[in-house]
Amino acid sequence: MEGHGHRLLERRTVFEGKVVRLYLDRVRLPDGREAEREVVLHWGAVGMVPVDGEGKVVLVRQYRHATGEALLEIPAGKLTPEEEPLSCAERELMEEVGYRAGRWVHLASFYTSPGFSNEMLHLYLALDLEEGEASPEEDEFLEVASVPLGHALELVKRGEIKDSKTVAGLALAALHLEGRYA
Amino acid sequence: MEGHGHRLLERRTVFEGKVVRLYLDRVRLPDGREAEREVVLHWGAVGMVPVDGEGKVVLVRQYRHATGEALLEIPAGKLTPEEEPLSCAERELMEEVGYRAGRWVHLASFYTSPGFSNEMLHLYLALDLEEGEASPEEDEFLEVASVPLGHALELVKRGEIKDSKTVAGLALAALHLEGRYA
Numbered sequence: 001m002e003g004h005g006h007r008l009l010e011r012r013t014v015f016e017g018k019v020v021r022l023y024l025d026r027v028r029l030p031d032g033r034e035a036e037r038e039v040v041l042h043w044g045a046v047g048m049v050p051v052d053g054e055g056k057v058v059l060v061r062q063y064r065h066a067t068g069e070a071l072l073e074i075p076a077g078k079l080t081p082e083e084e085p086l087s088c089a090e091r092e093l094m095e096e097v098g099y100r101a102g103r104w105v106h107l108a109s110f111y112t113s114p115g116f117s118n119e120m121l122h123l124y125l126a127l128d129l130e131e132g133e134a135s136p137e138e139d140e141f142l143e144v145a146s147v148p149l150g151h152a153l154e155l156v157k158r159g160e161i162k163d164s165k166t167v168a169g170l171a172l173a174a175l176h177l178e179g180r181y182a
Numbered sequence: 183m184e185g186h187g188h189r190l191l192e193r194r195t196v197f198e199g200k201v202v203r204l205y206l207d208r209v210r211l212p213d214g215r216e217a218e219r220e221v222v223l224h225w226g227a228v229g230m231v232p233v234d235g236e237g238k239v240v241l242v243r244q245y246r247h248a249t250g251e252a253l254l255e256i257p258a259g260k261l262t263p264e265e266e267p268l269s270c271a272e273r274e275l276m277e278e279v280g281y282r283a284g285r286w287v288h289l290a291s292f293y294t295s296p297g298f299s300n301e302m303l304h305l306y307l308a309l310d311l312e313e314g315e316a317s318p319e320e321d322e323f324l325e326v327a328s329v330p331l332g333h334a335l336e337l338v339k340r341g342e343i344k345d346s347k348t349v350a351g352l353a354l355a356a357l358h359l360e361g362r363y364a
Contacts, residue, residue, distance in 0.1 A: 003245060003251060004245035004252050004323070006247060014204070015196045015204055015206075017218075017220040018218070019298050022196070024197075024199070025247065029321055029323070033321070036200070037248065038200065038201045039248045040202065040248070040298075042295075042298070063185060063186035064297065065190075065209055065219040066296060066297065067293050067296045068300070069185060070185065070186050071296055073296075076297075108338050109341060109344055110343075110344040110345055110349050111249050111344060111345055111346065112294045112295040113294040113295055114246040114345055115201070115246065115248070116202055116222075116248050117248050117295065117299075118249050118250070119295055120344075121346065139215070141186070141187070141212055153362075153363055156354075156363075157290070157364075159290075159291060162291055162292040163292055163296055164292045164294045164346040164347070165346070166292075167290050167292050167350045167354070168350040171350060171353030171354050172353050174353075174357060174362065175335070175356060180335075181338075181339060182339075
């Protein structure tokens with residue numbers, strides 16, 4: 001956590017939870033001044049855009065406590081430490097929505113909120129889907145819905161889809177499928 | 183923060199910082215069991231995709247302490263409580279990169295990481311740019327770079343751009359400018 005003239009002077013662990021850790025860091029800025037930085041550590045996650053043979057995207061709706069509402073999202077899952085993102089994506093696609101993909105395309109990997117967190121999200125397009133049997137975790141209460149990709153983008157525009165990985169995933173999938181992002 | 187059969191039983195404030203607040207919540211799940219939820223509260227932010235008359239996107243590179251590296255991102259800024267997102271976007275576009283936009287298009291608003299945070303990001307396309315004078319905040323150390331939109335998408339694909347708002351913003355801007363997301 002050092003670089004570009006920034007130096008970590010002191011790290012205080014404020015909280016160690018199951019999902020996040022919170023650090024309060026004191027850093028030296030490039031101009032010599034000191035500043036505090038709040039850092040939320042997270043193990044990272046994967047998100048999958050499953051597109052079936054009819055061009056429909058498989059989405060899940062689930063209640064997200066932190067936001068106070070139910071969100072329509074692409075299937076996703078948290079990485080465990082040292083887990084390989086693609087294996088996690090394969091497992092979570094089957095567990096959450098009951099699909100196996102014959103073809104995976106890595107779309108992008110990004111920090112969800114680099115201003116305060118190191119959470120990294122790995123985004124895949126999942127094609128050539130075969131149906132299997134879902135087995136959601138016991139505290140996941142999911143509804144599954146399939147919508148045409150073009151309609152899903154309209155839902156983004158209308159504010160009915162409002163999750164970063166889903167917005168990025170749908171837009172990159174659309175560009176990829178028309179050969180504009182390969 | 184209640185809904186879809188989930189009920190908040192108890193909230194403990196773990197940390198109140200300048201950027202985030204951390205709560206540890208005890209909730210009742212729809213099946214009657216209890217669970218803990220870690221919640222990172224944030225006031226929200228704006229991100230702007232400034233595209234100039236030559237189709238180039240104005241990006242900034244800055245060191246992000248939480249990630250331990252310098253990231254290439256669209257200009258952005260944190261909302262203050264009750265601030266209107268578009269006013270914030272106009273102000274931050276001028277402060278960070280020194281542009282005034284003659285035309286603003288709201289691209290999307292989304293939670294950056296709804297699994298643990300309520301941070302909402304409002305994303306705009308900024309067109310008809312006029313140059314003014316930048317005045318970055320005193321602890322912002324920014325480099326400004328302009329790259330063609332198509333090249334910026336290649337940087338996403340190659341893993342050189344890895345910030346959620348930037349990935350979503352570039353992809354939606356590309357779809358919008360070709361009339362596929364209006």
